Amino acid sequence: MSPPPSHSIHGPPQAGETSGPYTLSGVTDEIAGITLNHPTRLRWTIGFGICSGLVVLWLVSIAVLFTRGVGVWGVNVPVGWGIAISNTIWWIGIGHAGTMISTLLLMTGAAWRTSLNRFAEAMTLFAVICAGTFPILHLGRPELLFWLIPHPDQLGLGPNFRSPLEWDVFAVMVYLLVSLLFWYVGLIPDLASLRDRARDRFGQIFYGVLAMGWTGSGRSWANWRRSYLIIAALGPPLVIGLEGGVSMLLAGGPIPGWHTTIFPPYFLLEAVFSGFAVVAMLAVLLRSAFGLRSLITRDHLGMLGAMMLITGLMTAYCYAMELFGAWYSSDSFERQTALDRLFGPWAWAFWGAVILNFATIQAFWIKSLRRNGLLLFAVALLVSIGMWLARYMLVVSALARDYLPSSWGDYWPSFWEWTLFAGSLGLFGWLFFLFIRFLPLISMFEIRELVDEDEPGGDQGDRS
């Protein structure tokens, strides 16, 4: 195994960057050890067991749904889209922070991303998988899903390119592919390290195959770096495109409460905000579970807190502008929907979202608070719940009360919708547990680069 090239793509290290009492091999020992030696066997087994149970619940919910039809949900006329769609938006949003951290910060050279990007990318991938299941399950005839994908057809039938939903299908598929590619390409050098360190036959073959014959030659590194950057460059436009597409799914229709031009940026900011919250939760969890306090430092936590504060405030601005737009439009239907959200049947969801999303993050104006792992976790959890409420409110309130009061309706998710949602949380956790068990959850070679450039044994590390 060759050492990484001596030059760094990050430029000079900045304050707060990872370093610790590490040598090059020390970093690899620490991280690869988690994978190869599996230090938290009991806790991992318990967590994986719980998630497996939820995955079984998820499968049962799907079986019930497919045998008895989408009528087992609470959806109706007028609320044909229930929490399946709000869950989709929520999960996709969560995924975006991973892409943003990995790609945008890679290209801008913010080296603090290094401790976070690997598991954030995994989170993106799993969140998009969870997001992608809902729209498929919500179809009346899911077996005909492939009609959404352009394919040769003897009747000359094809998808409708005017439909925002059609573009969402493309966007999600491309996003999933690019996220997978980026994550996998980034993993290759680390997989090679694991291959070289694996002691059992299974590990050697498993990682060997995945490492695709990585030799670590200078030429390999040069090619790798170029392709990694190119894929990274696809990330941010895809995020913007996908969130724009998702928002157009709602904004494209003439329904009050949806039909507004602020939706694309609004959805994007909401998405990144909720994504940072989930990254923060995972960071705190992994940090304490695996004792990675010197790799994921308080500086990293502080940075995540700050990002949540920034994106949260921007999201709050969007909320305010959406309400302002409803009022300023003088459109009585828009105003009525806004009033329904503020004071009507969805006030609990609206104010729940406002309090959980925006009141909580005000703590992060204070540096010491946002560097506090426990507080960061709590706030991030509340923000995730708040974001779910916001999406629920957005989808349901507009549909339940649109134009003609005669067709106004009501909607409450049914038992099988909740189990499906719980199951999707389980699926996410299940995939994540497999990830931390079998793959390096922090990018070893990128940390090594930082160590390489710092003085070994530098003392900026977190000592707590």
Next chain:
Amino acid sequence: MPATGKRLTLQRRTPGEGPDAPSPEPAAEPGATRREALALSSLGAMAALSACGDTPEQAVPYVREPRGVTPGEAAYYATGFMLSGVVQPVLATVREGRPVTLAGNTDHPASRGAADPFTLASILGLYDPGRETAIRRDNRIVPRSDFERMLVSARARWAAGAKLRILTGASTSPTLHRQIAQLQAVYPDAARVQHEPAFPAGAPAGPRLGEARTVISFGADPLGPGPMQTVEAGRWADLRRAARGGAEVTRLLVAEAEPTLTGARADLRLPAREDRLEILANAVGGGATGELSALERSFVAEARRALRRGRVQVLAGDTLPDRLRRRIESMGDVARPAPVLDYGETLAFDTLLSELEAGEVDTLVVLDCNPVQTAPGDIDAADLLQRGGQVIHAATQRNETSLFAEWFLPLAHPFESWSDGQAGDGSFVVTQPLARPGSDLFGPHEVLEHLLDQGGAGDLESVQETWRDRLPAPFEASWMKAVHDGIAPGGPPSSLQNAAQQNASSSEGGEGAFEVLIRPDPSVWDGRFAGNIWLQELPRPLSKTVWRNAAQISPADAARLSLEDGDLVRVRAGDAAVEAPVSIQPGLAPGAVVVTLGYGRKLGDGEAEGRGYDAYTLRTLAQPFRRAGTVEPTGERADLVTTQHHHTMNGHHFVRTVAPGEGVEHCLDTGASLYPGWESGEREWAMAIDLDLCIGCNACMTACQSENNTPVVGEEEVDKGREMHWIRVDRYYSGADENPDIVFQPVTCMHCEQAPCEMGCPVNATVHSDDGLNLQVYNRCIGTRTCQAYCPYKVRRFNFHAYSQRDPSEPEARRNPEVTVRARGVMEKCTYCVQRIQAADITARLEDRGVKEGEVVTACQAACPTGAIIFGDQKRPESAVAQAKADARAYDLLAELGVRPRTSYLARVSSRSGDAEDEA
């Protein structure tokens, strides 16, 4: 239903053999469970169904086509359906021997193609799996010969003077009247007794609305549901149209307790308890107004003004005492039209009851009537039936009365037998069968023939016998013409008088603060439609409740008793009480509670059994329609499902109202659009709905349901908001809850030219046709529901479950083969009856011409009794729809959205106060 050998063996049963014949082990013991009995009888019903039409005797396909049957082509038969004694002229569509849909008989003046929901839905009864096909004695299936043997001795007794009583509903059938007269000629003490629980005065005497442009009504509801609705609504619409032609408007002043469809169309409506109507009538007639409230005084003043101007007809509700009714109806200068409906000589129901009580009756024949269910609560009809000698119950299915009758005769459905009767305008109709009955089914006239003599002529012979003298010679030709046209010559007898109606109801009150008004139900009428799933799921015109009856109370009483919709209350009148869910009805007079008949069935009518409460128990023989009583909250909640949860327009003007002669401005959606317009083809199909003529009767909904195989989803699914009606009638209240304006708006797919649904669908399952239809391609739909989310009118309906296959579901044999039955997971909606458009188009192409104006009539349009729905090609300037859209009253619903709806509305005309035009 395919003719399989298995089913045919059942059908070809002869007495004494076959699966249902008596054997050492009878098929159904008296103690058999209901389930077993039902299973058995449905098996029999299948056998009966397979005998419909010209089904070949063996399961072999046609080698030579039978004459008159072209597979794939519909045959149309004029016939009629008797509802509470009045025949509704219908034109039935029969396909491959199966009657499929009904519509009004376009050639008959009492229908002009329109029909009410009861009539349109009556076709379902023909396919009711609960129908009985076996003769039973003491619940045991017996051969026909047993019945005939019994009659031999019975005839001897009757001839010797034993009392023979025949209990029927109201009937205008000349054949029935003739047969009764014949029976009376042979047997010294034979008589017919009429029992029609929905009507206080026996039955309607004829149309009530005359030629007056101003009508003042005290509790009368000519436009409301019932056998006269189609005729009365047609007359009202004609008058209103004629008045509009002269830039005038008809005026309607209504004082009534519960809001009715007539009250909803009133220019001035006064909610008043029924016991206030006499005082009000006196005041209008010149009496003192001192003790009246301000609201009542203004009504009286307005009514007096109208009376002074003249050309006024004053109507009184049927439930008012005779004396008061006569006084009220004499106030106007336009008299009520002369009675035209002849119900024949009958004995009063209470006479029969006292005869039964005394044990004097030798034989009681209950002919298509269910007295055990429908007798007033103070009559123990079950006990009385057992006191008589012999009770013979003839009905299409076993019900409460069958339990107390020794003999049960399976009756053919009206569409399986010959009969006759009078339509609402008094003209005669010979009703012909649409399908052949199973071998053991009796026609109603056949039952009476059996009472007369050994041979027992069939229905056809009986009816022909009646008409042999009445039709001009040669008989065969004029008979064929009468049957073919569905209208027979001859007018009403001139001897009829209004006074023939005797109103038994007295106005004497009992104890209690509430006035309990007992009314027939708009969905199940007197209970005879309780098994009809279309009617069960048809939202009641005002309350929009479905599947069970409620007790309606006024908002003021609800507030006083702190009741909400769906709270369970105990309505007590005298000794009787029912527990009913409350439905708060704006516009209902405070102090009144309305309960409806026909629910709380104990036996029979599948879906209906055990549903709702039985309001018959609140009745007494003396006070069948109004009692004094109380309403007590029970503190419990009950199921009460409605299809409309919000009742006001929220400050918008979805239903526009203009003063007479005025129009609306800039209300058609013609604005700019980012999308290019469609290149329109030869035609542009479009619809206009005249809200000034809509009375909210729901006929369009039932017509649509039968034409388009729209599934019924059941009470629980409606509760979830998943009803499937392609056209709905929105009802809005505006103004104070005590006496709101009530407006109706039928809403169906608008076939938008810039349809958001077409943009939203990712798989092109909803697309635009060049003749302007917004098409839904079922087999392309994958069920994303984007179209539904984007639809501003929320008219799209989704198959959340496989509704067409699960209970409650209409029989497959009834379905219209022209329209695809939709699968689970597929979106559906109004198609403007695209199958009818296509059929007309094909005919036109074959004849090498264009589709003519009026050639395509949608199902809803055909059914509308007031002609409020106009459909046609708007590209043709002279077409009715183009002219309607050019009317000053034309507007588009939600025109500001720019979706360019193809369906436009015409504003309702209202002269809230007639002063301005009248003083001038």
